[in-house]
Amino acid sequence: MSDSYTEPEDLELIRVSKRFGGFTAVDDLSLVxxxxxxxxxxxxxxxxxxxxxxxxAGLEQPTEGQIKLGSKDITTLRPYKRxxxxxxxxxxxxxxxxxxxxxAFGLRRSGVKGKEVESRVTEMLELIELSHLASxxxxxxxxxxxxxxxxxxxxxxxxxxxxxxxxxGALDLKLRRQMQIELKRIQSExxxxxxxxxxxxxxxxTMADTIAIMNQGVIEQMGAPEEMxxxxxxxxxxxxxxxxxxxxxxxxxxxxxxxIVDVPGGQVxxxxxxxxxxxxxVVVGVRPEKMWVVAxxxxxxxxxxxxxxxDVSFTGVSIQYTIESEWDRTITCFEQNLDxxxxxxxxxxxxxxxxxxNTFGLDGGEDLEAGVEYLGDTEE
Amino acid sequence: xxxxxxxxxQADYEPTIRRGNKLFPYLLLLPGLAWLGVFFITPxxxxxxxxxxxxxxxxxxxxxxxxxxxxxxxxSFTLYSEQYLRSFVFAxxxxxxxxxxxxxxxxxxxxxxxxxxxxxxxxxxxxxFASFLIRTYAWRTILADDGAINTFVAGxxxxxxxxxxxxxxxxxAGLTYNFLxxxxxxxxxxxxxxxxxxxxxSKDLYANPIQGLLRVTFPLSLPGVVAGTLLTFIPAAGxxxxxxxxxxxxxxxxxxxIQSQFITIRDYPTAAALSFVLLLSILILVTIYxxxxxxxELL
Numbered sequence: 001m002s003d004s005y006t007e008p009e010d011l012e013l014i015r016v017s018k019r020f021g022g023f024t025a026v027d028d029l030s031l032v033x034x035x036x037x038x039x040x041x042x043x044x045x046x047x048x049x050x051x052x053x054x055x056x057a058g059l060e061q062p063t064e065g066q067i068k069l070g071s072k073d074i075t076t077l078r079p080y081k082r083x084x085x086x087x088x089x090x091x092x093x094x095x096x097x098x099x100x101x102x103x104a105f106g107l108r109r110s111g112v113k114g115k116e117v118e119s120r121v122t123e124m125l126e127l128i129e130l131s132h133l134a135s136x137x138x139x140x141x142x143x144x145x146x147x148x149x150x151x152x153x154x155x156x157x158x159x160x161x162x163x164x165x166x167x168x169g170a171l172d173l174k175l176r177r178q179m180q181i182e183l184k185r186i187q188s189e190x191x192x193x194x195x196x197x198x199x200x201x202x203x204x205x206t207m208a209d210t211i212a213i214m215n216q217g218v219i220e221q222m223g224a225p226e227e228m229x230x231x232x233x234x235x236x237x238x239x240x241x242x243x244x245x246x247x248x249x250x251x252x253x254x255x256x257x258x259x260i261v262d263v264p265g266g267q268v269x270x271x272x273x274x275x276x277x278x279x280x281x282v283v284v285g286v287r288p289e290k291m292w293v294v295a296x297x298x299x300x301x302x303x304x305x306x307x308x309x310x311d312v313s314f315t316g317v318s319i320q321y322t323i324e325s326e327w328d329r330t331i332t333c334f335e336q337n338l339d340x341x342x343x344x345x346x347x348x349x350x351x352x353x354x355x356x357x358n359t360f361g362l363d364g365g366e367d368l369e370a371g372v373e374y375l376g377d378t379e380e
Numbered sequence: 381x382x383x384x385x386x387x388x389x390q391a392d393y394e395p396t397i398r399r400g401n402k403l404f405p406y407l408l409l410l411p412g413l414a415w416l417g418v419f420f421i422t423p424x425x426x427x428x429x430x431x432x433x434x435x436x437x438x439x440x441x442x443x444x445x446x447x448x449x450x451x452x453x454x455x456s457f458t459l460y461s462e463q464y465l466r467s468f469v470f471a472x473x474x475x476x477x478x479x480x481x482x483x484x485x486x487x488x489x490x491x492x493x494x495x496x497x498x499x500x501x502x503x504x505x506x507x508x509f510a511s512f513l514i515r516t517y518a519w520r521t522i523l524a525d526d527g528a529i530n531t532f533v534a535g536x537x538x539x540x541x542x543x544x545x546x547x548x549x550x551x552x553a554g555l556t557y558n559f560l561x562x563x564x565x566x567x568x569x570x571x572x573x574x575x576x577x578x579x580x581x582s583k584d585l586y587a588n589p590i591q592g593l594l595r596v597t598f599p600l601s602l603p604g605v606v607a608g609t610l611l612t613f614i615p616a617a618g619x620x621x622x623x624x625x626x627x628x629x630x631x632x633x634x635x636x637x638i639q640s641q642f643i644t645i646r647d648y649p650t651a652a653a654l655s656f657v658l659l660l661s662i663l664i665l666v667t668i669y670x671x672x673x674x675x676x677e678l679l
Contacts, residue, residue: 059580079583092581096599105595106585157585 008035009070009160011056011193016065018051025051027217029065033161033210038187038194040208042201044240044374048217049197050089053163056195057086069160080109085154086163090170091146093138099125099149100134106157124152127186144175151183155190164196168203180206199374201241205229213237215371229287231360233276238285238362240371245331246285248368251278258356265326268303268359275361283362289334290358293321293344294351301353307331309348319343323352329368431652440646452653460637460654464661467633470548470623471616474555478563478612479605481556486567486604487597491576504564512558516625519554520545523626546628554622562611570604571597606673614662634658 011033018026026048033039041049054060056067058079067075074082085106093102103121112120125131128148138146147167154162164183168176184207187194198204204211205225212222213236221228221237229242238244249263258269261284268284275282286303294301307325314320314337321333321344333352344350431452433444457464489500507515523530523544534542544550574597582592598605620635627633634654641651 057584059583078588079580080586080588084584086581086584088577088581088584090575090577092575092577094578094581094596094600096602105582105587109586109588109591109595153585 009193010035011161011195012068013052013056014066014068016052016055016062016067018048018055018060019063024217026055026062029217029219031212031219031222033193033195035160035193036191037210038184038196038208040196040198040204040211041214042198042204042211042241043214044199044371047214049199049214050165052214053086053165053195053197056161057084057163058082083160084163085157085159085161086165087150087154087167089166091138091150091167093146093150093153095138098135098137099130099141102138102149103153103156105153110157120156124156128152143171144179147171147179151186155186155192158190159192161193161195164194166198167196168198168200176203177206183207205241211241213240215240231274232285233362234370235283235285235362235366235368236371238360238371239369240374243288243332244285245288245291245329245333246283246362246366246368247327247329248281248364249284250281250364254278259361261361263305264328265306266304268305269356270359270361271356274359277361277363281364283364283366283368285360285362286354286358288320288332289318289336291331291333291352291354292335293333294353299353301351302356303359304351304353305331306349306351309344309346309350312344312346321350321352323350325352427652427655430648431656433649433652435647435649440648444649449649452649453657456650456654456657460634463632463634463637464658466631467617467635467658468661468665470552470555470633471613471619473552474559474616475563475609475613477552477556478560479609482560482563482567482608483605486564486571489564489568490571490574501565501568504561504568507561513621513625516554516558516621519550519557519626523550523553545626546631548627548631550626551623551631551633554626555616555619558619558622559612559616562615563608566607566611567601567604570601570607574600602673606670609669610666614666617662618658 013029013031016026016029017024029048029052041052043049051060055062058074058077058081062075065075066073069083074084094105097105100121103124104117107117107120121134122131125134128151130145130148133141133145138149141149147170150167151164167183168179171179180203183194183196196204196207208225210222211225211228213220213228215236221233228237232238232241232244235244235246238246247263247268249261249268251259252262252267253260254272255269257271257273259272259275259278259282261268261270261282263284270284272278294304305325305327307323307327309321310324310330311322312319313322316337318334318336321335323331323333325331331352429446430444432446432448432450434447434449436442436445485504489497489504493500521527525543525545530539530544533539533544539547541547544553578596578600579592582596583589587595617633618635620633620639623631623633623636624639638651638654638658641647641654
């Protein structure tokens with residue numbers, strides 16, 4: 001509601017829980033969203049991410065815990081008294097008001113007067129290049145146009161935090177990609193803290209500086225997209241953010257900076273710094289694109305696994321091999337389309353290799369299939 | 381600030397629903413049109429021709445002759461303008477009171493009633509299980525001079541004549557009560573289909589609950605308000621039961637005049653002319669009202 005962008009105000013959730021009857025939607029969640037960051041809450045449907053967002057907006061009350069903006073406790077503050085605005089999933093534009101009045105709604109309610117309302121709304125409509133549609137009703141706009149109006153309707157109020165609840169879910173793929181880049185650009189332009197809720201991992205990685213991956217009401221892992229992709233800490237993160245090949249094993253010994261893990265059919269080496277557990281039973285994993293098919297089977301490689309190719313699919317940029325491996329698990333390997341001459345065919349016995357640096361270790365007892373069911377799930 | 385987002389053309393998309401026969405939709409209208417023709421248009425013309433007839437003799441028993449007696453109309457104005465005016469005032473007041481009672485009721489049923497929603501809707505309609513006449517008669521007891529309500533209100537010294545029954549208050553109260561379900565149901569329908577996310581959006585955009593109600597909920601429920609007020613005002617303006625059972629001799633509405641002209645005096649041309657004027661004046665009032673309410677684009 002105030003005009004200050006300047007004062008840095010971190011959004012902080014402290015041990016927040018939300019229960020609906022017997023169902024725990026959000027479970028003892030704590031996180032800090034630094035001022036000015038583009039933060040994504042990523043998780044499958046029903047993981048509690050939207051509930052978290054609604055508690056920040058003030059549309060739900062936490063059962064327990066505290067929400068702070070800067071030094072101010074906003075836990076029980078009414079939504080209309082919070083300097084926070086939301087871009088709703090379905091846009092929730094007011095159908096009885098034209099585009100101009102939709103954007104002006106928040107300004108008028110917070111007592112901004114005539115001339116300033118006009119200049120600020122006009123500025124925002126120019127920002128999204130929809131000035132010529134100012135007198136249209138939302139029903140007369142396309143999905144992409146409505147989406148942009150919804151963004152500036154929230155932004156025009158210069159909120160301290162902008163919440164985005166799956167704002168691109170209703171758009172087609174091409175437009176969604178375009179809007180992702182535009183939203184990111186608007187964010188860096190205005191410098192407002194953006195908290196973006198999505199179940200689309202690619203969208204989260206494209207847009208956010210920090211991602212928190214939520215599953216069943218708790219945060220599984222939080223960090224920069226690259227960091228989390230390269231070094232997932234749980235099987236859920238390994239499978240939900242991109243794809244992973246995981247295998248259960250047992251640490252047999254250590255060798256310098258590396259752990260040697262016995263897996264079915266052989267041994268795999270993993271750096272101690274990249275493993276969450278250094279003893280007993282563990283899970284070892286590697287991303288499919290870090291692997292390659294070894295041409296000469298005698299060639300010296302750091303880590304490898306043997307298997308039979310059961311499917312080859314050509315996507316143009318890469319070739320995706322599905323391999324029934326000696327781990328007793330089907331693994332996936334993406335090979336960049338470099339060599340036109342030599343291709344592996346279905347039924348061929350192959351050896352797949354990867355580097356120790358690209359191997360990661362997880363706690364033993366992790367469910368290897370956690371998060372797999374959401375693979376490729378980009379629609380609600 | 382620079383323009384950040386490239387413009388995208390509005391998606392042209394046309395629904396391509398085709399029905400083999402273009403006449404099909406009109407065939408669906410046929411039963412309704414036939415009904416309207418037989419039970420509305422025909423009687424309307426009969427009413428119009430009756431309203432222009434003249435007396436054949438000195439009593440109604442002598443019958444009426446086809447004529448063009450405009451005086452039936454001029455007399456209905458000059459003699460009964462007071463009753464017309466009173467009808468519209470009473471009906472208008474009843475509509476306003478019904479709206480004031482029904483809006484919070486419908487709002488509660490639509491948004492706050494949870495699992496009791498259906499039960500409450502049944503309760504709204506429940507009075508229809510008893511006859512209109514009986515219910516109105518019951519109000520005579522409720523508002524009776526020695527009844528609890530009358531004693532209480534008169535005790536406060538609020539009543540000029542120390543009574544409610546046989547006053548305009550009783551008539552308006554009866555009309556309000558009798559047409560309340562007709563107001564509540566359309567309001568409920570309009571509020572129930574209102575997207576609750578719009579109310580959340582208004583809160584998010586700094587509207588306090590009262591601003592949210594005035595700026596979002598109420599404008600979006602206008603189709604229901606218009607439907608409810610019409611369903612209340614139109615029958616209330618032509619009603620005579622409430623004025624007859626609950627009103628005094630000075631509280632007659634135009635319905636009472638028409639009823640006595642038709643049934644007691646049997647002056648059909650005058651009664652028909654009165655009915656026709658009532659019909660036209662309601663039509664004019666309603667047209668102005670719907671125009672001013674500006675709900676065309678919402679309907």
